[in-house]
Amino acid sequence: MKTLIRFLLKSKTLFLFLFLEIVSLILIVNHNQFQRSWFLNSSNAVVGEIYTFSNSVSEYFNLKTVNENLAKENAELRNLLHVQENELNFIKQDTNYQGRKDFAAEKNFTFITSKVINSSTNKYQNYITLDKGSADSIRPNMGVINALGVVGIVSSASEHFSVVLPILNPSSKISAKIKNGGNAGSLVWKGGDARIALLEEVPLYFPVTKGDTVVTSGNSTIFPEGINIGTVREFRKENYNFYFIEVELFTDFSQLSFVDVISYKNAREQKELEEKEGIHD
């Protein structure tokens, strides 16, 4: 008995070791049961508190991303609201929107709705990328509009994507006129403010007033006539022949989300005929 006690005392560390390992093993083996037991649950209150605190700290590091996402969502919602509001206005006035669609049907224009997946407004050469391409019968030189007004012209199309030359690109030139009549000029952009474009080559003999609406002229196969572009913001006489007109654009290029690509079925036929006769836009 004495030797046994002495042995136990001598090797008490070994026994402690074995005891602790056996306790651990019991915990391991009963893994699932113990997770539901009082021991882990009661401690979980403490554990939960500490994790909650840790989370409340780490949340701050994510604020930037969360903010960005919220801003993006906001922009999308605002854009949606714009679209809805405008469509509502169009329908209320029962002029442009319905008229445009009727006109389109009559003249064999169809609209291909597409999503803007990339766009810029702050560069000199701005481009817009759409998520549809030749597979959805988008071709170069088709017009692109959204619910607010003209966006630009398709410059190239691959199978599933297409690139649009927006008004906000110095290479873009769109035939436009003052709504209530008058001769067509060219709408161009020379860098700078993304909301302002210039209407050139409008002859002086036609009276222009501030706030006049500028629309597409319909002189080309790209856009049907009468699609909104913007309003006259400022004008003066440039020389003895033409006006210098600043146009405030309807389209907000920084918030483009969905656009309509205009497909004119008889475009090629018209173009070929015109070329044969030696007419150029």
Added chain:
Amino acid sequence: MISLFLKYSLYFVLYVLVQVLILNNILFLDFINPYLYIFFIITLPSTTTRDVTLLVGFLMGLIIDIFSGTPGFNAFATVLIAYIRPLFQKTFGPREEHDFLVPSIKTYGVGMFLQYAGYLVLIHHFTFFVIESASVAHIGSILLKTVCSSAFTILLIAGLEFFKFRR
């Protein structure tokens, strides 16, 4: 003595918090999970009795387990290295007797200390990953996890040690 106790209690809490709040969230490539907290057990001063080391190891492992939802896993592995620690201290520690010795680069020398810590880390991690996979059947993935995670832990230990050494 009391100040030493307080100092190590503070270390204990600090290592546990660093482990559960930071390192447990690091899971590189699905198989690197460093367990730096055993550095506390590895560097307990020589005056700590074996029984105390075992109990502290068990307590620490258990707390980590409660936080990680792995009841007993860490406790088992940590008690194991707490038990075999003196063996490695004899092998890698300085020959001459000391009344009070904290295992570190300063007292052991760089090579000896890293070997001492390295073996304990490897044994701990290997044990842990065996328990985690609940069999030795996945020995390949266990070894991969052991080697990668151990390397990471040892790297952290070496970093901490050099930091302490420089000061």
